[in-house]
Amino acid sequence: MxxxxxxxxxxxxxxxxxxxxxxxxxxxxxxxxxxxxxxxxxxxxxxxxNASRSPADVATQLAGLGFPAGDGDVRTSSQAGATMLAEQLPSGAAVLVVGTAALADEVRVRGLTVVDAAAEAAAVVQGHSPDTGWRELAEAVVAIRGGALWVATNVDRTLPTERGPLPGNGAMVQVVRTASGAEPQVAGKxxxxxxxxxxxxxxxxxxxxxxxxxxxxxxxxxxxxxxxxxxxxxxxxxxxxxxxxxxxxxxxxxxxxxxxxxDELSPGPRPGWTVQRDAAGLLLTGTGDGSADPVHDALRALCAAAWDGRPPGGVRADGDAAASVLRELGFTGG
CATH class of the missing domain: 3.40.50.1000 (HAD superfamily/HAD-like)
Structure with a gap:
């Protein structure tokens, strides 16, 4: 093998x-x-x-990009969040869903009832939807203040998009957290x-x-x-x-x-590179000779030195080869 x-x-x-x-x-x-x-x-x-899409939709996208993926190969935070609710609520319990239809479907599949009014809700589940507005957030706050169980599918502060990072579910969760004084159970990473x-x-x-x-x-x-x-x-x-x-x-x-x-991928000493620590921080020396991946080997060596329990400080280069590697890693001041 x-x-x-x-x-x-x-x-x-x-x-x-x-x-x-x-x-x-x-x-x-x-x-x-x-x-x-x-x-x-x-x-x-x-x-x-991402709790905004169904596993089937995710699998379809992945298959279209060439990945071997079926519906059963996908796990979403909406599935995990709905399961957390089902474990803590009686069958048929009313759940206020702040999110997309895909999240509501996962709640229904687990034998719970989807509602849109705080007065009826035994629980609130909150996932990302680009259409979530003040009224939905306010209804969730009222339900949670009234004692409803609160599950957040995830607390990602940002969502990656082609336009750069935009507010994620965690940003919306923070609104509810601030207004309710409560903390959610979290299903996702x-x-x-x-x-x-x-x-x-x-x-x-x-x-x-x-x-x-x-x-x-x-x-x-x-x-x-x-x-x-x-x-x-x-x-x-x-x-x-x-x-x-x-x-x-x-x-x-x-x-x-x-x-x-x-062993080639683990942080630690790597061929062709030496990392020294001084009062200014980390100093990378070497040319990467003997390394099949000099740029990322330099990063693995830097990580080992930076993770020794002290703040890493600045990152500097000794020599042109080291300076070139640091620039490639994004340390423009190196």
Missing amino acids: TDDLLSRFDVLLADLDGTLYRGPDPIPGAAEAIRAAGERGVSTVYVTN PAARLLREAQGDHVRPLVVGDRLDTDIEGANALGAPSLLVLTGVSDAAELLTAPPELRPDYIGADLAALTRRP
Whole structure:
């Protein structure tokens, strides 16, 4: 058996936007990597915090982009949120849904009743919808103040779009939190619930994502290894300053990392690079000679030095090769 990262796991719990695709386009090589994993017996469950679409709609999009995906391969935060409600409410209980029809459908599937008035609601479930307005938020606040159970499908502050980050469900949740003084139960990442449901009966999951504060923090909450790919939200600077609960086990440029050896992807000393710490911060020295991936090997070496318990400070280069790598990683001052 190939001794690469993929050989250690029996399922990939893969994030979508920023990990598999950006906007309408697949990330180069991502579909091929997922298909190759399946051919080796490692299945993929597509895990999304977005509660605005049904699993069938998500699967259709993924299949259209070349990913092997059926309805049963998708787990959404709307499914996890509706299940949390069903576990705590009697059959037929009234739930005020702040979100899309897809979220309401998940609530109904679990034997609960969807209502739109606070006076009737035993619970509130809140998910992203671009059409949510003041009246819906106000009705949720009244219900929660009256003692209704409150579940948020996710608390992502922003939502990635082609126009850049826009307000996500977490921004709307904060409005309700401020007005009600209550705290919701959370179904989606970084809470472990959604990932645990996606894992199912698999025993060796690898969480794959592009965002430290959802995908990687969620993996750590689950107690599962994680691979951060640098194709989406989180960048090198964010990675260096990440607290322990947001740190990945492996760092890759993209999903091609699945066929690299685990020790090549782990933060730590890497061939061709030396990182020293002084009063100004971190100093990268070397040329990357002997490395198959000099840019990201430099980042893995920097992470190991930055995560030693002290603030990393600034990041500087000693030499032209190191300066070029830092610029490529986004450290323009290097």
